Each structure stands twice: as structure tokens, then as C-alpha cells.
Amino acid sequence: MDNIQILWVDDEIDLLKPHIMFLEDKGYSVDKINNGAEALEMVDEKRYDLIFLDENMPGMDGLETLKRLKSKNNSIPVIMITKSEEEAIMEDAIGSQISDYLIKPVNPKQILLSIKKNLDTRRLVSEKTTSNYQQEFRQIAMDMSMVNDFEGWEDLYKRLIFWELELDQLEDEGLNEILLTQKKEANSQFFKFISKNYEDWLHNGEDAPVMSHTLFKKWVNPSIKANDKTCLIVIDNLRYDQWKVIKPIIEQYYVTDEEKSFYSILPTATQYARNAIFSGLMPLEIKKRFGDKWVDDNDEEGKNNYEEDFLLDQMKRLGHGDMKVGYKKITNHNAGKKLVDNISNMLVNPFNVVVYNFVDMLSHAKTDMKVIKELADNDKAYRSLTKSWFQNSPLLDMIKILADKKVKLIITTDHGTINVDDPTKLVGDKSVNTNLRYKVGRGMSYQFKDVYEVKNPEDIYLPKPNINSTFVFAKESLFFAYPNNFNHYVKYYSNTYQHGGLSLEEMIVPFVTLTPR
Template identity: 35%
Template sequence: MRILWIDDEINLLQSFILMLQKEGYEVETATSGEDGLTKLKLSNFDIVFLDEIMPGVDGLEVLRNIKSHHPDQIVVMVTKSEERELMEKAYGEWADGYIVKPFKFADLISAINRTIKRKEIIARRIGESYTTDMRSLAYPKNYQDWIEKYLRLISWDERLEQIDDPSLKEIHEEQKREANIGFNHYYIENYQSFLSGSGPILSHRLFSTWISPLLREGPVYLFILDSMRLDQWLKITPVLRDHFEIEEHHYFSIIPSATPYSRNAIFSGLLPLEIYEKHPRYWVLEEWGQNRFERELFGLQLKRLGIHGLRYYILKATSSQEIERSYQQLLKDSYDLFIYVVNFFDLILHSIPSKSEVKSLLRDERLLLKILSSWFVTSPIFEAMKRIDPKKRIVITSDHGFIRVRRPLLVYGGRIISANLRYKFGPAIRTDTKGALVLDDPRTIGLPQIDPSYRYIIAKEDYYFIYPTKPAQYEEEYKFTFQHGGISPFEIILPLAILHPKR
């Protein structure tokens, strides 16, 4: 059991902390309400012991904050007063119990035991709430419903982390699998109408829809965090909300949901087929450098939108060292638009010192989210955001998400086949349509066809492509790894947030 103890005089409680640790409890401490709230944003705890009277932000205010952001968190107030009025006030703010100073070690153990029983009651109530919530969005009718369903699934990911109920967690995983299947049917069936403009904003309309109008109001910083998923965004928003008012939107990635397609579409304002037909020299077929003409494509989009004389700068960072070097450049006041492309996923991986830990991270979504929170708070990106001129708008978005793949799908064809595990193109390639969208004429969904024999195959749900030469080896190597480029809500539904500094 993990305990967070928030008390400005925590040094006087070391004997109790040592006794708890000897009993097998994991105890973290915080000497202020602000410090405690930060730790709660970064990690999960079974119980919080919270001192009622502290300098600065007092215990009751911290309690309100905890319950508003973590409604299922167990909080026990620690107070010097036995006054009924104070206790009722604490309970009125949803405290789960209280301990009166001075207390004995037995009082702590008693509070913990009561907490365990309360968590069992909460688990039963959560099960009922879960069933009701899932039933209310069992059949999404439009893209707004699908966004809402995905947001609720993410919310339940977080809530179920706080209870020990394997059966409910398995039901939740099944709900996510079913949602993935349903989303695939919906997206494939409606994708062509989405391309024509009836439906969600897609990658190629992101700039003209949100960024261009903002530029009329003043300078803009656009952060494109490569591969950032919606649940990752929601993990860092509590930290950002301490400094910014956040206006949240969502958009859908085009398919394939991979950087050469989605990000080129963002910069160009065009679908891949349109880039290939109108600006063939900027459509790269080789595996390397498929996004190396983003500056040129962006310049053409500005011209097409009638935006002239814009002072803009595009910067790409693939390592922490590059971010550190670009810190001062980022804070310069000489640009109307600063676009910062950050290789988000790789940066998180590179922040892990051990290769074995990286391997574990690549197979554990919960661990990935925890690492992300810790990394972002200490990153120079977050520090720079806080120092940007408050008159300038900050926009944060992603080009695509990713999914943990589970089911292999054999792909057949010639030697010229692209390498991605969630989409492939090449002459006469074929696979089982149960797990992939097969496009004999990719032009129908805005993809280039450099030769009449070229096909695209795009993985559905949690499938990934393997070759028939060594199927067992490829299956073992890539199963349960994170991949992108296919069709799933985790890859397609993305955040776009406009940040306004708090006054």
C-alpha cells in the first residue's frame, strides 16, 4: 500500500513513518499542500494523510483540490482539534476520516484498516457507476460521440488504477477492444465524407481551421508533439492548468496515421495525393527523410491561404540536448509564428537510463504514462512554455497517436514493400481483409498511387503485419509493442489545445 503524508512538520513524524515502512507500507512525504498536489499528479496513492493546518495553502483547501481532480482518492485529515464543527466541515468536503493529534501508531493502523474497507465499498460503487457510464455511450452515432466515448475510456483507465478489482479491469479492457472494433467500422464507412469536409477536422485542415484565425489576433507558438496520444495529453494537463487556462479541442488524423502522411498534411494543408500531384518533388518515397520538405510545403500553404509577410520559424527537436540548445531561440520575440516539432515519444524513451527499463516501457502503457508525467514537469519544454510572453498564444497538438499491437497478420507481395508494421504499400501486396483495409485504388481516400499495381493496406484494430518467411520470429519480436499508422481511436483521435496564461 502506498501512502502520501502531507504535513509541514513532517520531520516530527519520522518515527511513525519508519514504523509504517517496517510494516511494509511505502510512504512518500510532502511538506506543503502544493508539493503534495504535485506528487498526486505524478503518481497514485492508496491513502493520503493530510494535515489540517499548514502555512500557505491549508489542509481543507488541499482536500477540495484533491477531491475535484481525484474524486476516488482516500484522504484522512490529521488535526489537533476534536471540535465537531471542524470535523463536519472536513467531512462536508469529502474527507474519508480523521485522526486527532497527538495520536498513537495504533491510530494510524486503524485508519488504514478502515480505508481498506472503504476502498472495498468504493470498488462496488465504481462497478455500478462503470456499467451505467458504458451503457450510456454503447452506440456512438457521430464523431462527437466517439470523442466522448474515448475520453470516458481514458477517465476509467485512471479511476480503475486506484482499485484492486481484476475482473472489472478485464471488463474495461474488453470494452476498449469493442470500442476499437466499432470505431474502425465507423471511420472506414465515413472516411470519404470526412475528406470532403463533413465531419471532424482532419490533419490537412488543422492549420486553416485553428492556427490561421489565431494569427489574426497576434503571435502564436505551435507545439507539435510527435506521437502524443490523447491520454498522454490528459496526463499533463493538470500540471499545465496551474499556469494556463486551457481551451480544448479535438481533431482526427488522416490515414495512414503516421508522420509521413499526417504531419506532411498538417504543414501542407493538402492530402498526400494532392502533394504528389501538385508538388511531386516534395513527396518522398524512400523510408528516410519523408518529412524533410515540411518548410517548403508550409510556405506553399501560406501562399494558398493568402498569408503574406508572416515571420515564422520551424524548429525540430529529436533529443533533450537539442531542446536545451534551442531554449533561448524559443523565447525570442522576432516571430509571428514559431512552430516547434518535438520528437515526443523518443524523448521519453531516451530519458530512461536502463535499456531493460526501456524494453519494459515499450510494453506497458501505464508505466509509460507515469514516466511521461515526471518527464514533462522537469522538461525544458514546460519551462519554456511558462516563460513565453503572455501576449502570445500557445497551441499544443499531436500528429498521430499509437497503439499496443496484439494480433499478427500475414502480408504477401513482392520485394518492394514499405517497412511500417501498421500500414504498407507496394505492388500487388495482399493480406486478410478481416484485419486490414485493403485499397486497390488508394486515390479514393487521397493517397498517391505511383503505379497501377500499387496497393495500400492499413491495419485495423490492434493488428500488425508480419512476413510469411519467419512468422513466429516476427510475431514474438513485435507483439505487444507500440506502433502507429493504422486505424484505432488511440491513433486517430487527437488533442488540440489553446493555452491562455492565467492572470
């Protein structure tokens, strides 16, 4: 504590000697000045952690001194001490960014409490958070060994995300490393759980979680009413932790009614998961029902060109064939601005769907653009980048208008993404698809311990491009690399965000319903 420097500015500083001695006995170093002009000189000469400032001084008064102090160093906490409780004076002081104010006469305990509140809060919060996580770490480790159902995995993943966001505030590399290790272990166990249960879920729906192909019928459909305007926003590639960082921004305009999660189907890739959401069908069923509207991995045609057709077909099957439905897909900033400008045209429909692709574009850009890769080289930075994008996006502008128009909101995604760090070797011919987290093809060889293998894709309702096609999904944070170009793959793709595989981050994703404030 002896390195904490305090400056006390008061024209009656000599009368405050008992208070100053009290602080010095507590280990604080206190410099004493009786006027504002000298205080400004002291701040130029020395670094202070906190300033006590009398509001009513002759000559340069406290408010004027405060303004000049803030112009020199806006980060120093200033505690105003005043005899007056006049509202105008307090508004001036608070408007000038004081950290606290005290009414004379003050006692030493008030002074000490104000110091602790302004200087020690971060340390005390850090210590409490650290202590709480250390306790929770042991509990999570115990629970992880016993999780045996999908609800348990959802709960465990959300607890890990909670602590990840809490530890973001502390900048404690040691604790972050511990949490990262725990997340890796969780993904290792989750991989075994999904490998064991995934196929059964698809064949025994009663015991399955809500998944991509059942999401619309089970959770969206109950919110669709002809006399109650609703907008479903699907933000492509939005992880649960990314939702958590944009949630407080949205809650300025909306109240969260319900926040839950569902499981993306495999592959956790847009052409599979999002088509399943809009059709209410698994990919194999889409291909059988719609024929040429299903596009296989290596076909040149766009993979998500028929979402609106799939959506309208599902609406008809759910008994909404006569309802006017709007559908918009936003793939760039200008398209988002255009939608905002013409939003009144959209709102003639009782139900609208907006697909917002930007988060997906951001994750792919991180692979291909060095600048983006450097801006988001870990999950904390990726969350920060997502938040920054959202705060300045047409999507937020649209949400503000929807709130003003009293439109109910549903926000969800199709799948998440994971920061990949380790390669696993795979050999295949030119017919094998290019995705780094899942592969489909004939005659592939790979490390069996690193993948969830499906020899017959139809067992998990996936189409077979060829009669002998096999699907493999990379586990945890692995990515596929070809041996003949191994070093290139490792250098180029390590520490990038990918999707399509089997991990908590990719499979357990948010679904949120909101009501305008």
C-alpha cells in the same frame, strides 16, 4: 477493521479513556502511551496505521516527537491534537507533514471522522469509483451499439479514457481487464465505422470531422493574429490519454481555453499526417503541388524534410504571406535545450511552430530497446513514462518561458499510437514498406477481415508508388507479420507501440488552445 492499529500519544492519556473505548467499540486497536520517547520505541516494535499525537507534552514535545517519528517512518499518517491555535505552531506541524490536526477538546465523532478521512478515503473512493464504472460500463456498452457519427465516437473514446485514468488509481486488475475488453470492442466497432465512412469524408467535406489536412485552416488559422503572439507546438505521436496526464503540469502556467479532438488521416504515420497538417493538403495533393518534395515510403530520403516549406505555402494561401513565421523541429534533448537558451530569437515572430519529436522517439525506442520496453509494457506505464519525460524535458522549460512572455499556446499532435498484441499474416515482395500497421505495395496477400483495404489509393488521396499499388491498414491492435519469419515478428514486436493503422488511439487525437495565467 480489527487489523487497523492506532497509537495514541498524550501525557494525559488516562483522561482520554472514553474516546479510546469508543474507538475500540468501533473495531480499532489502540495502544496508549503518555510520552514521546516511549512512542518512538513503540514505532520500532510494531506497525501502526495511524498516530494521534498531543502537541503540548512535557519533556519531548509533540513537534519534536513528530520530527523523530517521520525520520523513522515518513508514511505513517500523524494527526496532531493541540490546545493552541497559534499560527506558528500549526505551520511547524504542517511543515513536518502532519496528515490532520484537531483542536482540544475533541469529541469522539471528530476522532472517528479524522480516522476515516486518513485511512478509509482510498477505500471509499475505490468503492465509489468501482460502483460508478459498473454503471457506466453498461451505458457505454449500450451507446457503443448505437454510435453512428464521428462526434459520437469522439465522445465514447473520451469516456473510455476518463475511466481508464480513474481505474489507474485503484490497481484493480479485474476492473482493468473489463475496461480493456470494452476498449477492444470499441475499436472493433470503430474499424467498421471508419471503413464505411472514411472515403466519403474526403469527398464530401461538409459532413466530415476536422482532419489533418483541414486542421490548420479551421482551428489554427483563427488564432493567428499579427499583434498577438502565438506558438503552435506539435508533439509527435501524442495520444489523448498522454495529453491528459501532462495537462495538469501545463495548467500550472496556462489556462485551457478549449480542448477538443480531430481525426488523423490514414495512414496514421508522420510522413502522411504531419505533412498534411502543415500543407493543408492530402498527400496526393502535396505530390501534385510540390513534385519532388513528396517522398514515397521506400525512398531513402527523409519523409518530413519540407514541413517548413509546406507551412509557409499554406500561410500564404490563408492570407498571411507577409507575417514572420518561425519554425523549429526538435529531435533530441540537446536540441530542446538549445531552443530554450535561444528562445528570445524565436519570439521576434508573431507566430511560431515547434515540432517536438520526442514522444515519437520514445515509442520507437520501446520497440528497439529492452529497457524501455520493460518500463512501459502497458498503457498505464506508458502514460507514466510520458509524464516523467515531460516533467524533466526542455519542452516544459520552454512552456514556462512562453507563459512568462504571455504567448498564447496551441498544443496538438499528428497521430496517436497503439500497443499491438496480435499478428496478422501478410505476404508481399521487397517493394512493400516496412511499417507494421499499414502496408502499400503490389501483389500483396493478407487476411481481408483484418484490414481496411484501398485498392485505388487515389480514392483516399494517397499517392501510388506503382500503378497497381494497394494500401491496407491493420485494424484494432493487430500488426502485420510475414509468414516466413513469423515467430521472430511475434516475439520482437508483440506488446510494442506502433502507428499507421486504424484505431481510436491512433486516429482521435487532441487539439488544445491555452492562455497564459
